[in-house]
Every structure is written in structure tokens, then in C-alpha cells.
Amino acid sequence: MLRDVSRWYGNVVAVNGMSFTASPGITGLLGPNGAGKSTVLHMLSGFLKPSAGEVTVLGEPAWGNPELYRRLGLVPERESVYAALSGYEFVRLNARLQGLPDADRAAREAIRLVDLGDAADRSTDGYSKGMRQRIKVAAALVHDPAVLLLDEPFNGADPRQRLHMIELFRRLAAGGRTIIFSSHILEEVERLAERVLVVVGGRLAASGDFREIRRLMTDRPHTFTLRTSDNRRLAAALVAHGSVVGVEVGDGRLTVRTSQLGAFARAIPTIARSCDVTLRELRPTDESLEDVFAYLVNR
Amino acid sequence: MIGIIAALTLRQLLGRGRTILLGLVALLPILLALVYRIGGEDTDQSEWVAQVLFDGLVVTILLPLLAVVYGTAALGAEIEDGTAVYLLAKPVSRAKIIFGKLLAAWALTSVTVLVSALVAGAIGLQGVPGHGLLVGFAIALVAGSLVYSALFLMLSVFTSRALIAGLVYVFIWEGLINGLFAGTRLLSVRHYTLAVADIFVDLPRGVFDAKLGSVPAVGLMIAVAGGSVWYGIRRLQRFEIGEST
Numbered sequence: 001m002l003r004d005v006s007r008w009y010g011n012v013v014a015v016n017g018m019s020f021t022a023s024p025g026i027t028g029l030l031g032p033n034g035a036g037k038s039t040v041l042h043m044l045s046g047f048l049k050p051s052a053g054e055v056t057v058l059g060e061p062a063w064g065n066p067e068l069y070r071r072l073g074l075v076p077e078r079e080s081v082y083a084a085l086s087g088y089e090f091v092r093l094n095a096r097l098q099g100l101p102d103a104d105r106a107a108r109e110a111i112r113l114v115d116l117g118d119a120a121d122r123s124t125d126g127y128s129k130g131m132r133q134r135i136k137v138a139a140a141l142v143h144d145p146a147v148l149l150l151d152e153p154f155n156g157a158d159p160r161q162r163l164h165m166i167e168l169f170r171r172l173a174a175g176g177r178t179i180i181f182s183s184h185i186l187e188e189v190e191r192l193a194e195r196v197l198v199v200v201g202g203r204l205a206a207s208g209d210f211r212e213i214r215r216l217m218t219d220r221p222h223t224f225t226l227r228t229s230d231n232r233r234l235a236a237a238l239v240a241h242g243s244v245v246g247v248e249v250g251d252g253r254l255t256v257r258t259s260q261l262g263a264f265a266r267a268i269p270t271i272a273r274s275c276d277v278t279l280r281e282l283r284p285t286d287e288s289l290e291d292v293f294a295y296l297v298n299r
Numbered sequence: 300m301i302g303i304i305a306a307l308t309l310r311q312l313l314g315r316g317r318t319i320l321l322g323l324v325a326l327l328p329i330l331l332a333l334v335y336r337i338g339g340e341d342t343d344q345s346e347w348v349a350q351v352l353f354d355g356l357v358v359t360i361l362l363p364l365l366a367v368v369y370g371t372a373a374l375g376a377e378i379e380d381g382t383a384v385y386l387l388a389k390p391v392s393r394a395k396i397i398f399g400k401l402l403a404a405w406a407l408t409s410v411t412v413l414v415s416a417l418v419a420g421a422i423g424l425q426g427v428p429g430h431g432l433l434v435g436f437a438i439a440l441v442a443g444s445l446v447y448s449a450l451f452l453m454l455s456v457f458t459s460r461a462l463i464a465g466l467v468y469v470f471i472w473e474g475l476i477n478g479l480f481a482g483t484r485l486l487s488v489r490h491y492t493l494a495v496a497d498i499f500v501d502l503p504r505g506v507f508d509a510k511l512g513s514v515p516a517v518g519l520m521i522a523v524a525g526g527s528v529w530y531g532i533r534r535l536q537r538f539e540i541g542e543s544t
Contacts, residue, residue: 042541045388049539064536067390074388078381082307084314096303097389139385 005053007039014039016202017053022180026173028193029182036202037182038077041151044180045074057147070098073140077151077182079132081124087111087135088120094139110138115164129156137165141172148172150181154188166192221245222261226254227281234277241267255285300391304399305406307386308373312407317372321365325411328356328419336422345430348423349500349507353436357416358492362443363473365408367465370451373404375461384540393535397528401445401452409444416440435499442520443492449524450488453531456538484510488523491516 001022007015015036029037042048043055046062046069055062058071081090091110095103111120114134119127124135133156140148148169154162169192173179183189189196190210198206228234231254235247243260258264272279312318332352374396377383386396420433450468455461473489484490490509494516497509509516 039541042539047384047387047540049537066392069388070390072388074384076381076384078384080381082311082382082385084310093303093307094385094389097300097386097391099300099390 001054001056002040002043002050003054003056005040005043005050005055007036007043007048007051013202015043015050018199018202018204019053020197020204020207022178022195024173024176024178025194026169026179026181026192027195027197028189029180029197029199030184030186030189030193031182031199031205032184035184035199037184037199038151039202040199041149041180041182045072045149070143071146073143073145073148075133075136075140075148075150075153077155079129079156081127081132081135081139083125084123086121086123087116087127087131087138090124090135091120091138091142095142098143100143106142107138110142111135113141113168114138130158130161133157134161134165137168145177147178148180150179152183153181154183154185162188221257221259222264223285224256224258224264225281225283225285226256226279227252228254228272229278229280230275233275234272237271237275237277238268241271243267300395301399301402304386304391304396305402308400308403309407311376312369312372312403317368321368321411324364325361325415328352328361328415329422331356332419332422336425343506344424344427345432345502346506348420348432349430349502352419352423353416353432353496354493354507357412357419357436357440358443358489358496359474361415362408362412362440362492363447363465363469363489365411366404366444366447367451367462367469369404369407370448371455371461371465373400373448373452373455375455375459378455379459387535387538387540393538394532397452397456397531397535401449401528404448404452405445408448409441412440412444413437430502431499432496432502435496438499439492439496442495443488446488446491446520446524446527449527449531453527453534456531456534481510485515485519488520491520491523495520 002018002020005015005018006013018036018040029040031037039048043050044057044062046057046065049063057068060068062068082093085093088107088111092103092107095106095110100106108120111117114137116131116134116138119131124132127135133153137150137153140150150169153165153169157165169179169181173194181192193210195208196206196210197204226234231249231252235249235254235256238244238247238256241264243258243263244256245259246257248255256264268279268282332348335347335352374383377386416436417433420436424432451461451465454464458464472483473487476483477487477490490511494509494511494513497507498513500507511519
């Protein structure tokens with residue numbers, strides 16, 4: 001949990017007055033490079049002291065509290081792992097440093113979770129980027145932490161590895177763990193996060209389900225694609241409605257831009273019925289996080 | 300836990316090219332002793348071993364060079380390459396981390412310098428009385444390794460330029476300034492080491508005499524090593540990661 005947290009380096013403000021509480025489940029920290037995501041994760045993981053405000057994890061202060069790491073797992077963004085060790089040795093080392101009674105068993109289990117059993121006895125020197133990401137995840141999971149912090153966890157992972165990790169994180173979250181991960185890849189956040197925190201310029205620009213974030217932007221036109229029994233007739237009726245700012249007919253579909261999402265949503269069935277047009281499909285065309293994010297960054 | 304950390308650190312330090320390089324440097328005193336013996340120099344063997352081999356080469360160059368490389372790399376290399384995060388994100392007290400790192404750096408420095416010094420010394424002293432030189436310098440080198448390692452380990456938590464700072468200390472402060480201003484020897488690990496050796500060496504004054512008394516030297520060794528460890532722990536407790544990201 002962050003409460004009124006700021007962090008600055010000299011004259012540079014990295015995080016400015018940020019507050020949020022993450023509950024069990026998956027929370028995505030979304031923002032461009034340099035937005036302050038890593039600083040937030042570093043403060044949550046106890047590696048950075050907040051310049052102002054309070055950072056707590058599981059009710060305990062994150063800063064200067066090594067005992068917290070018994071319940072906290074961390075996957076750093078940097079690729080490096082101990083070069084002289086095999087994947088298995090690396091994960092077992094993490095288990096031993098956690099003081100686990102059966103480090104061997106815990107290491108094997110964590111490696112099985114990330115599906116890296118075949119390469120476990122190879123030196124991490126020869127690992128691909130994706131394999132390093134997975135062995136880092138295994139090391140972070142080896143003590144079965146209640147909270148897992150992941151900094152850009154999908155860097156270098158191929159689509160199959162990405163899918164596997166997404167499934168793994170979902171399973172872990174379903175088991176009651178709190179997972180917070182950062183990403184600048186909108187698709188990753190959209191696919192994985194139940195809750196999104198959009199960080200822009202060190203501030204929390206928006207938070208919530210990404211559709212909730214979308215609804216916050218009432219002043220931004222939304223675009224819908226419609227397939228109807230008579231696109232031209234419906235288009236003519238829609239331009240007369242106050243919520244519609246533009247229509248376009250072509251390629252067998254009708255594209256409508258609206259500045260008032262709620263009013264448009266309420267009016268469209270009535271308008272269609274009044275001009276005797278059947279609505280076959282109505283879907284938003286700009287619901288990707290990319291659009292949401294671009295708007296938040298630029299507004 | 301200290302043993303786990305020390306073992307990991309030893310493996311990291313030994314697994315790198317620097318070990319081969321430092322191993323070659325450690326061969327220099329042995330080669331020098333062989334050249335001295337084969338060359339049949341007519342200087343006094345004990346005097347040569349005390350002044351040239353041990354004081355001039357082993358204590359002044361080899362010991363601090365090994366200690367500065369291993370001491371600053373023990374934790375500094377992990378901080379630099381980002382792997383320190385795996386150690387720091389564990390429920391392990393920062394004191395244990397420092398002690399584990401110190402143990403590894405000290406062990407590696409002292410074993411390397413001891414093997415080099417004892418073999419070279421034995422060659423140099425072959426056929427003449429030892430005057431306590433081997434025992435005295437062995438004890439002094441182990442003690443000096445500890446103080447240097449603690450000092451340079453602390454430096455690595457203090458600055459990312461620890462290796463440069465350490466080399467400046469060794470070659471500018473100890474190598475140059477100490478020779479110009481006698482008072483500065485109070486802050487010289489090299490002079491502490493020589494003073495400890497002097498406790499056991501029974502060569503006449505003028506042949507080998509340390510510039511510091513043994514009692515203040517031992518006291519200062521304890522103070523510098525203890526102070527470095529204490530400050531290193533304190534710095535590590537407040538150590539931040541993430542400024543550059």
C-alpha cells in the first residue's frame with residue numbers, strides 16, 4: 001500500500017504523491033518508460049526509501065525490514081543472475097537464503113512451476129532471455145510468498161513462454177496471492193491484470209479495471225462499429241442526435257463517434273427502432289489499452 | 300547463513316578471469332626469490348627477504364592489490380551487475396551479508412598472499428636462519444588481509460568507484476603520502492601489518508624495523524577493521540537500489 005508517497009532524486013521527482021492499495025489478485029502498473037513504475041516497485045520491495053509518505057506491504061513497512069522478504073517475492077527487471085550457477089543451483093540458493101528446511105525440494109517444485117525442468121542443470125550463462133526471466137520467477141516463488149512483485153516480467157519471453165507465465169500468475173492469484181507487475185506493453189496488462197494502475201509522470205493517472213479507467217474519460221470521443229440492416233438510414237438518424245459527433249459509412253459497416261458514451265448507449269436502441277433498422281452488431285473499436293494509455297499520457 | 304553467503308561469494312570471485320590474473324601476480328614474489336637465489340646475490344638473505352621480498356613486494360604491493368580486488372568485488376561486483384538484489388531481497392540481516400562477504404574476501408586474499416609469501420620466503424631463506432620472518436609475516440599478512448578486506452568491502456558499499464578509491468588509497472596514500480609525512484602512517488594498513496610482523500621477527504634494528512609500535516598498530520587494526528565492518532553494515536542497511544532505473 002502506498003499512502004501519499006513521493007520519491008525524488010535531487011531535483012527530479014520520480015513519484016509524486018501516489019496512493020493506492022493492492023488487494024489479492026493481479027494488479028498491473030502501466031506506464032511509459034521513465035513514468036515511475038520501477039521506482040514504485042523498488043519502494044514496495046524495500047529497496048528505495050520514500051522521500052515522503054508511507055509504503056507498507058502486508059501491514060509492515062517495506063523499507064528497512066528484511067523479515068518482510070519471507071512473505072515477499074521479487075522478480076527484478078535486470079536480466080542478470082549469478083553466472084557461475086546452474087538454474088537449479090540458483091533457485092536452490094534462493095531457497096537456502098530464505099532459510100527453507102528442504103531447499104532441494106522447494107527448488108525443484110519452483111522450477112517445475114515455470115516449466116524449466118529440462119534446462120535446470122544447465123549454467124544460466126547459456127540461458128536465453130526468456131529462460132532467465134523464468135528462472136528469476138522460480139527464484140521469487142521458491143518460498144511461496146503471499147506477495148509477488150514483478151518488474152517487466154515478460155521481457156524476452158516468446159509467446160508460448162508468455163502464455164505459460166500468464167497462466168501461472170493467474171493460478172497464483174487465484175490462490176489468494178497479491179501480484180503486482182509493471183509493464184509498458186499494453187497488451188500484457190490487458191491480458192493479465194484484473195486491476196490497472198496507470199502511472200504517468202510519477203503520478204497515478206488512473207486506476208481500476210481498464211474499462212473503468214476508460215469510463216473516466218468522459219470528455220474523449222468513443223468510436224463504435226455497427227453492422228445493421230440499413231447503415232445509411234441509421235447514419236442519417238444518428239447525426240441528428242446530440243451525443244454523436246461523426247458518422248462514416250463504408251465497407252458494409254457504420255462507424256460512429258460519440259462524445260457522450262452514456263447518452264449514446266441509451267439512445268441507440270430507440271433511434272434504431274424509430275427508423276426501423278435492425279442492429280446486428282455494435283462494438284467499441286478503440287477499447288485497446290493503447291488508446292486509453294495514449295489518451296492518459298497526452299491529456 | 301554466513302557460510303552460504305561466503306561460499307557463493309568465493310564461487311563468484313573464483314569463477315572470473317581476475318583470479319587467473321591475480322594468480323599470476325602472486326607468482327611474482329616466487330619468481331623473484333628464484334632469480335635472487337639462482338643469481339647468487341651476496342647480500343644477506345634474511346635482510347633481502349625482510350626488506351625487498353616481504354616489505355617491498357608482498358606487503359606493499361601484493362597484499363593490498365589482492366585485497367582491493369577481492370574486497371571491492373565481493374559485494375561491489377554484485378551491486379554493479381544487479382545480482383545483489385537476490386541477496387538483499389532475503390530475510391537475512393545485513394550484518395550476516397557483510398560478514399559472509401568479508402569472510403570470502405579475507406580467505407581468498409590471505410590464502411593467496413600466504414602461499415606466495417611462504418613459498419617465496421622459504422626459497423629466499425634456504426640454508427640460513429629464519430629469524431622469525433616466515434611466522435611473523437604469515438601472522439601479519441593474515442591480520443593485514445582482514446583489515447584491508449574490511450576496508451575495501453566497506454568502500455564497495457559506500458561508492459560505485461570502490462576499486463579506484465582503493466587503488467588511490469594503496470598507491471597514493473600508502474605508497475606516496477606515508478613516505479612524505481610520518482604522521483600519516485597512523486592511517487596505513489601497510490604499516491600496521493609491518494608492525495605486527497615486527498613482534499615476531501628478531502632481526503636487528505636497521506635491518507628490519509617497523510615505523511609503528513606494535514601495540515598501537517594492533518589497536519588501530521582492530522579499530523579500522525571493526526569500524527569498517529560497522530560502517531559497512533550501516534551503509535548496507537540504508538542501501539538503495541533503483542536510482543538509475
